[in-house]
Amino acid sequence: MRKRPHKVTKEMKKVMAEMRAKGLTYDAIAKILLIASSTVIYHLDPKYKKKTIKRMTEYQQERGDRKEYMKEYMSERYNEDEEFRERIKANSLRSYHKRKNK
Secondary structure, eight states: OOOOOSSOOHHHHHHHHHHHHTTOOHHHHHHHHTSOHHHHHHHHOHHHHHHHHHHHHHHHHHHHHHHHHHHHHHHHHHHHOHHHHHHHHHHHHHHHHHHHHO
16 A cells, blocks of 8 residues: 655656646546645646635634634633633643643
């Protein structure tokens, strides 16, 4: 059984382009090279690649904004809510002991 490649190399991109030029579908190329069909499309279709990069950039921005919001929320709640603070401390202690005992 062949292993899946970890990274798409320049040689693989060249082979993908040649296969596509011969008329093979994205799915057929993906099966031959043991990679996802979306990976083949990503490397052969510039519009798809541009759209994917834009989507990932937006996702990372949203994630960053959400992360900042949660950081502020947790800080406020920790300072204002005694019960919440105790739960956080208890969970932190439990998780510390789990890591220590592994």
